[in-house]
Amino acid sequence: MDGEELVLPSDVQVTIINKNVMIPIRVVAENLKFKVDWNQQARTVKIQQDQQTISLTVDQKQAMVADKQVTLNTAPQILNKTLVVPIRFVSEQMGLKVRWNNQDKIVYLTNTSKEPAIDPGKSSGKGDSTSTAQVTDIQFANNQLVLSTDGAVQPIVTTLKYPDRLVVDLPGATFGDISQPLDQGLNGKLDVSGYPNVTEVRYSLFKREPAQVRIVVELNNVKNVQYSHNLIADKLIIDLNVAGDNVTPAPVTPVGDSGRKVVVIDPGHGGSDPGTISITNKPEKEYNLALAHKVQALLLNEPNIELVMTREGDTYPTRPERVQLANQLNADVFVSIHGNSVKSAPQATGTETYYYQRSNSKELATIIHQRLLKAMGLRDRGVKNGNLEVIRDTTMPAVLLEVGFLSNVLDEELMSSDDVQMRAAQAIADGIKEYLGL
Incomplete structure (x- = not known):
């Protein structure tokens, strides 16, 4: 909007x-x-x-x-x-x-009451006569953001936190006949899949009157970023010197013919992504990891399970990296752990579990959900079909658990208790074992 x-x-x-x-x-x-x-x-x-x-x-x-x-x-x-x-x-x-x-x-x-009046012939953001420059190309390679323009630009470069990102504003610029695709809202993205410390590069016509193009480089697991920019003819070149956490999960080779089941436990968020903030001002990522470690401890004792964590500490594997890890392992089960939140409705409470359209995922979700309900003692919010990346793009039975509401005083108190976390972990572990027939 x-x-x-x-x-x-x-x-x-x-x-x-x-x-x-x-x-x-x-x-x-x-x-x-x-x-x-x-x-x-x-x-x-x-x-x-x-x-x-x-x-x-x-x-x-x-x-x-x-x-x-x-x-x-x-x-x-x-x-x-x-x-x-x-x-x-x-x-x-x-x-x-x-x-x-x-x-x-x-x-x-x-x-429409806020929308500026724009000449209908120029509503696409291209060819605006009041602009000093048009952006005709945007590239990201070798940790360099390279912008081509047909006129002079004076970039304003800033860094922002939560999440870490570099923002490049081009006042007075619009899009010309740009090589990259633009959607109807005059937004687009570049493919940066080969750069582990860059999550996304997106661009948009941020303002119309006066015109302004914005490019955002969203960073992943970054401890420090330094940048410099140079204007060479019609190109603006921004060099990124990024120091990251190097937290891409190391592949774990499952035991080939041993009959062991590969289980991937995914503590949601982490690192530069805190998740939601609880009613007592604590980040969701800490709760997710604490509960996941308890599940890990239980499943490591199971001789028929090969246990893999998407993160062991306060780091942030991207969602595609979590999916890629599970798929590369050809895992048998994927479980993502989260805390829910609706800050505008602090009375919201309960446990809910998500799966994505596959019947085997629904079976896994139902089994874990019933056990988790008994462990938490919260309202039953149901087993639901959800279009969420980590359960949609994984190829094995996958579920996402919203254990309780961190925006609710009583839910958060329960979720932060070591005893309740242990009960919840046991429920998750037992549900996985039941589904796998162990």
């Missing part, structure tokens, strides 16, 4: 029904900041923004906008005990402009 990614809670699922993107009503309230009133008895929801009011009813295509009745393409529905509504209808009625990128499945929302 307005160029900023809306990061949704892990238990929020956006879905497509009859070619309509549907969002949970809590996204409307928490992220779009509209006022929402839900009438459980009448199964109606009223959404308000300034003087505009929309009334929707579950399973009915007829809606009221102010005092006028309109017909929806798809009726609001309740999925997994959550009310979902069509994002285009709600957003457009509230004065937002909606664009859909079908290739990447991204919805772009723009607040």
Whole structure:
């Protein structure tokens, strides 16, 4: 929305029904900041923004906008005990402009009251006569960011933390006939898979009036970064001297014909990525690692299990690296450990488990979830299908555990207890063994 990614809670699922993107009503309230009133008895929801009011009813295509009745393409529905509504209808009625990128499945929302007036012939960000330069090429190689422009630029280079990144702003610049792809929101990314200390290089038309291109180099496991830049003819060259943690997981060769099962335990986040911050101001990464170490200690005693950790300390293997490790090992089971959080709803509580579409993953998720529920004694939030990278791109049965809510006082107290962690670890280990038939 307005160029900023809306990061949704892990238990929020956006879905497509009859070619309509549907969002949970809590996204409307928490992220779009509209006022929402839900009438459980009448199964109606009223959404308000300034003087505009929309009334929707579950399973009915007829809606009221102010005092006028309109017909929806798809009726609001309740999925997994959550009310979902069509994002285009709600957003457009509230004065937002909606664009859909079908290739990447991204919805772009723009607040038209804030959107600058742009000559329609120049709305792509290319050829703006007020700009001093156009960016025509962006490359990253040999730890150098190389930008080609058709005019003079005065870069502003800054470093930011959490996560560590280098930000290059080019005031007065737009995109020309750039070699790299741009999506409808005038954003793009480079392939940096060969650079372990660089997670991502992304670029965008950050501002339109005045124009400004921004390039962000997101860094991985970086202790120190130094940079210098040079202007050579039409090229801006930024050299990165990056000192990293060198934490790419070392491959572990499973025992070939021994019959041992390979289990990968993944403590979520770590290093420069703290995860969520608990209600007592502690990073999720510490909880994930503490519980994972207890699971590790239990499974190392199992003669029929080859145990591998994606991280042993406060380091940050990227999500693709975690996936690659498990796939290279041809692991039998992958378990990712996390703590949940909804800071805007500190009353949220419970344990939930995610799998991705594969039936064997659902079986693993169900077995571990039932044991973990008994160990934690928290509300059962269910076993859910989730489109999460570490369980989607792994090729073996894989689950992601949201053990409890670090944003809830009582949940966090339980989750931080060594005794409860030990019970949870035993539940996870026993669930893995049951699934593997050990």
